[in-house]
Amino acid sequence: MQEVVLAQAVSLAPRSYAPILVLILLVMALVAGILILTHVLGPKRHGRVKDDTYEAGMPPVGDARRRFKVQFYIVAMLFLLFDVEVVFMWPWAPLFHHTSVTGQALPGGFDKTFLLVEMAVFLAILLVGYVYAWKKGVFRWN
């Protein structure tokens, strides 16, 4: 296997990000225009009942921001754990591919075996947490 010869027209230059900035500004202007337009064009007729919160036709009871199931919170914590794990693996993946396919070690003598074992240890630690969460019934919603 040889390295891929690929086009490098615009490389690390920060100006390759400039079109994204232009696009974001353009879309934000578009959204602002649409929101203003719909606010100006539509009729405005207020009423005591009409301006109330919609609750299927019944008079609304209390505030909507009440206590909710704690499992949503646990899912958010697990997401942080696993998403950070995956984020760590993205920069690792191209380096590992490079060292394995070309057979060259990275500067500092880190070869493919080192990279594989390193990631295996990292994953094993996370897997312990995953199995623990499974056994604790975190993934069981009733």
Added chain:
Amino acid sequence: MYEFFTHQFGFSILLMAVLLGIIMTAVAYCILLERKVAAWVQDRIGPNRAGPFGLLQPLADGVKFLLKEDIISRNVDKPLFVLAPAIAFTVALIGFAVIPWAGQVRLGGNLLEVQVASIDVGLLYLLAVGSLAVYGVVLGGWASNNKYSFYGAMRATAQMLSYEIPLGLAILVVVLTTGQLRLENIVAWQIDPAAGGVWNLLLHPLAFVLMLITVFAEANRLPFDLAEAEQELIGGYQTEYSAMKMGLFYLGEYAHMITSSAFIAVLFLGGWELFPGSGRLGWGWIDWLNTSPSIAAMLLRFAIMAGKIFFFIFFFMWVRWTIPRFRFDQLMRLAWRGMVPMGLGLVALTGLLVYRGQPATFWAPVGNLIIVAVIMLWQVVRKPTVTGRQTHLPPVTGFAGTR
């Protein structure tokens, strides 16, 4: 002025304007197509009053959205309430910037990338923008101060967070196989026989399936539309929205579908390649189609890419009107107990293949099959899980009851 458009930046701006126009029109017609597909599935005619075959319907819808009253209920958190649809629409429309549409083109002597922004971490940019989509939903539900909206938003958050992890793992399989974070290089890897020369779909069909399912979940489409399950939650996080604010949520959803379809086509279906392995044949016209920088070849490549995107959009609609909705506990179980272990297994398999220096051998699909077989075996052998209402039913025995 012509000189400006032959530089990459000027060409990017031109392309951005063209694509924004195409995507806005496509989004409007996607809504018409959705209603037509729904009608065909349910043996109806569908919209046919505005123009021939209802083709002017998007225009009528747009005008109606704009002219309706923009109700802001008294109890809402006003700044966030206005901001939420704006965020949903904006993040859906900025994702397409890094999608490579048709390779390279020669204009006025310069070789240009047919891509709005050709950046080193295109894949990471697309994922980052994709995960921002959850903010529109959460802020909309929270700011509405409505119980339906609130529960819709809570469900949507948990769902989008949970499915982000299998999505990340499925994409990681592609990154490991190709060794690239640039989307145009991932396409080039799938076309070039010297590098891989095979679609990732054929190497890792399981990763493709995982990615397809997570994209349904991230876009809040049926069977994963618990955030707006109308029988339970009226309109979910959209309940309090009216006029074009609601329209923005809709447009954002379809724009998100278009970008996700393009993303799948780039990662797994060789982007603008006509059929897998075409680079190996050595046919003149195929090589011309795959790599020629002429304008004609570029337009043909763009058409192939658009065809793949259209197929996925049609598939999304087809599934929406065919399959019923999940229950919430099934949804979470699928993500955490089904797809996360499958994704981890796939990453381990791909890691070992890469370690041997051969990420693109027949061992990749064989390994995929082994993972699927192991999981099916485990499903047959283990005790059936009894949850919810089923606890009150008599136990089912035999093979059919073994889930």
